Amino acid sequence: MSGKRMTLFRTARPLRQSIRPKLLVYGLALTGLLSSWIAMAAEPAVIDLRSTAQVDGESILLGQVAEIVSDNSDQADVLRNVELGRAPLPGQSLLIHRSQIEMRLKHNGVDPQQYRIADQGPIKVLRNQEIISAEQIRAAVEAFIKAHAPWSADQMTIRPIHYAQDHGLPCGRLSIQITAPKHTDWLGAVPFKVIMRVDGREVKRTSVPAYIEVWQEVILAGKPLGRNQPITAGDIRAERMNLARVPANAVVRKDQVLGRRANRSIAVNSVLRLDQVDSPPVVRKGDVVQVLAESNLLRITTQGVAQGDAGIGERIRVLNMASKKKIHARVVDAQMVQVDY
Template sequence: MPGPWHWLAALALAVGLLAFGLAPARAGTADAGWRIRLLDAAVVSGATVTLGEIAEPVGPISPQAWRELAATPLWPSPAEPGRPMSVNRPRLQQALREALRDTESLCLYPGTLVLQRGGAVLREGDLRALAVRALTPALSAMPGEASMQDYRLPPYVFLAHPQQQVVVENTLAAPGRNTLRFAVREVDGSIVRKFTGSAFVDVWADVPCAAQPVNKDDVLTPDKITRVRKNLAYLREPAWDGLGGPWRLTRPVGADQVIYQSDLSGVPTVRRGSVVTVLYESGSVRLQVQGEAMADGGPGETIPVRNMQSKRQIYAAVKDGGTVVAR
């Protein structure tokens, strides 16, 4: 039966392993407080794949302990440089179980690991940074406060060699979801391949809204207009810019609702039902009678007018608020 000194020696060894950053190899492994996260895509350089090329530590493991684990050889690298190779999760688990033994229980696996020998790999965060840099000038030029969110990008992109570049081809942006067009560019400027992603652009700005409920055909006077902060990405069409007029509404608009440009029409010079002077001009003959406008009309527009004496309907061009000209 081992004496007390044997027990103390075993305890000291276990404490030393924990201080070094490695958990005991068996029952305590799952309680190490750190994990090994396998990447979903990685580039390897040598003839043999090592753990450090395809994984990263998560949690409080000492740098020295990770350096030793990272150097663990796993399997031969892909034979052909620049050609990605996929390793599914069961094969990955089996290989790491053989290489790491009990420490394999600390591994966090992706569904598939894609490897490439040589070259480079850009991850989603790298593509996001490229998109932000390319579109920042367009975002700065927008009214209000513009920002991007909800990126939908490839999780990774492999490059055949580090001299290749990924560039964003489109640099214009609009509120709402924007397509991002990427290209892989060779050293000589030629395009090797293209791929796409997208990002959602939020633009917060103060836009004209109804200060109170307004009805169809109401004239839009200043007391009926206010400005409310809205996200332009969710507007169904461009909002009215607040310029021009006088305007009247083509549809009812509720309080604090956005006033769109399509909601507005010019206030007619002549209103339907109003009494106007109808001028008849033909050569040297000039005649005027009273008429009733049968439709709204602005200057120069032709509207139907009913002669109040003969009851006949004619067409005349609007001259001003009280006069139309029939030729």
């Protein structure tokens, strides 16, 4: 047994001695390969600055102003996405110097040994823009007025809109929103608000004035009218006028004044207003009148006594002779008043 053991032990020694040189060779080869890999990985990226560059967005990235050359794609991507600062306003430019780039790389934790800047700079960076012209804005406002004003096309005239400013906006999907002032009467000078958006975000707003003429017949005094004077067809005339130049409560139909009376003196050629006329009283205080209450299914009449003077269409207080209660009624004619039922 022991002899066999000794034989085995002795035969193993040459085997170990033969392996050692091979391991040494393999180790040296692996060391050389790793050294070459390390040398390749340590090769600095080259940042080749352009003389000019153009950007669309709000920020400037290194990859937009320089060509990045590196065998390491991950390293190149990191360098390309280093933010150098805010872009200028649309249509404007600025200069970026080499020192600024070095400072931003340091701020982002990039080792100076990992890159080499090939040029001295500076780089002129231009912010691209999309122009919305004054002509486009004028056309949009005019189209908005035509679509939303409460006047027919034959009544309304839009004077030429005097707006001459072009606007440079960021690149993207452009939209324009136009709004009219609250409670506008769409007459005369009206300022419209124009909001410009890019990709749904508001980037600029402005005000665009427009002048709207609306032509319509109005009723004028054809002769001087005295206080309490009944108005006849010979006392008035119609004339087509710009509503922006007449009172808001101007009389626009003859039937609004015929049979009524002036409640003050009115000069000839004056535009008649609704507050200048009233109805002559056909019912006077103390008159006995028929009081009518009527629905689709029922009609009731009774007698009442007028408590004041009123013309046709005006409301008056009436004493119900049956119930002795005072009610409000509308004058139908000299003999009848009607209550809501």
